[in-house]
Amino acid sequence: MDILIYGTINSVSLALMALGFALVYGISRVANFAHGALYVVTGFLTWSLFKGAGLNYALSIALAMLFTGLIGALIYQFFLIRVRGMAISEIIASYAIGLAILEGFRWGGFKGMTYTLPPFVEGSMVLAGTPVDYHRLLVVLIGFGVVAFLWAFTHYSRIGLALRGMAQDERAALMLGIDSDLMAVVAMAFGSMLAGLSAVVLLPLGNIVVEKGYDVLIQAIAVCIVGGLGSWFGAVVAAFIIGFAQIVTVVWWGAHFQMVVALLAIIFTLVLRPSGLFGRQKELEERV
């Protein structure tokens, strides 16, 4: 029962972390390696607005997320757009940006155990013999809410449909009057805000530390690769697979192995089936 409950919570957290990455990659084919950095940025922004400037908690969360979205859009508009299509340069450039942000925070003194956000709802309950706090339950709810919202957004709103059109066939989308550069910026802003959302939802469960940025990046990549890069449905399924695998190994072998599972998942998927469980890329494009 422990495994079932905490596995679900862990899986939903993973899905939240990965959705932003999957969205950006799916639409603009940019592997956004600054994803983890944006996650941490939102955490610290929320903290500074809430604790530093003394704003309302909900207001500071909203502001921090908007701001992160803006940062993502600026990163794309001024740097990544120039190397678009050159996969390796994209990775190196975005990774460098992420590294600069994260290590900049470390240099700026944002380290240690002092930075925490309060949970949305205090208290806990006993669910089928297992104690669970309300915040973790809320995480699951928000996770499902986000997935449902994304699905509705990409199927019924104009911008969402435009994004999906670009992901499927960029030339056809261009021909129908969809500005692909603008849409890529929108996608990046959206992906950054999703990273921010996962940060404000998940960070109250622990401290805000710079190292989280790297862990989140690895886990997001793991989920996206196992699910197939660019496939949102695959990402959600993969989040559940990896999430449960992690909890099972943690219960049986120890907490050290949590990251090992994610890394192993990446390596095995890439070696055996690079397009992932639900990837749509042609086999020939990615391996000889």
Place this chain on the structure above:
Amino acid sequence: MSDEQRRKERLDRGIKIRSDSLYAIMSWRELAYLTAPRFLLIAGILLLPLLVPGMYWQRVVSVVCIYALLALSFDLMAHYVGLVSLGGAFFIGTGGYISAMLNTSLGVPPLLAIFIAALLGGVICTVLLLPCLPLRGVYFAIVTLMYPLFLARVIEALDIFGGTDGIMGVESFPNRWVEQYFVIAMVLLFLFGLRRLVNTDLGLVLRAVMDNDQAVKASGMSVALFKGLAVFIASGIGCLAGACIVHIYMWSGISLFALDFSILPIAATVIGGGGTLVGPVIGCFILVPVSELLREFGTLRIVCYSIILMAFVVFRSEGIMNYGRRKYHQFERWVKV
């Protein structure tokens, strides 16, 4: 007319054309034109340990050479075989741990242990990377980025090879001059060795693997074999660098798998100019001292070199060496269109 258009025309210098073939030996000027840059580089690197002030900067020169070896191996894989490896730390760690274990448990002297570690590490890395070799582009890059992280976590989780404490008491080089000139000799050896190698038939096949692997297959050659060979050479060089650093610091631990070893060589290659082999070495000689100067600012140096890296990738992707080579061999002028 105001809407007159100009374009920049680039022409080879006369002396370049004269010194392209056998005529190079017809006068001292042509000979000097060809050899001066190479001679300058070799003499500069050889004299460096004597010129720098104090032991601290001599140690920095050794570290520069370690990174230069790594950058060479990255450049070979990325620009001559088309395998962009983000896992320099993987090679460093493998070579380092092998050399440290040979030295501490079997008592092999450092200079011998380094060479055994290079060969053995090369074989191990190649075997471990073998399943990923068919991958291309982003996929190979991500998988190689994960390898060092994975090994570090495994060592931490299973508590093998000294666990988080690492292996202590590794023997150092006989004295610091041996250390300095050993690593410098290795850099020069591999720099000019690789330059030779990429101009042989093997180099041609490797570049063909990068540009058009179907054509290589159609010519009846095994793509996997040549990729494996290139990875063996590159990882051997990386492991050699790792083995050296273990004997310089007299310690081997998880920090050998740190991201520094993966990022800095790439930054050096991008700055120095990819595909030139000399460029990455020059890039290291610029980047590592800069990051040493910034050491007192802590992690600010990582911020610094990631910003430099990003700026070069996005705005000046040709790098110093390609730029310099163009200026050296060609002159430019504006012509009317």
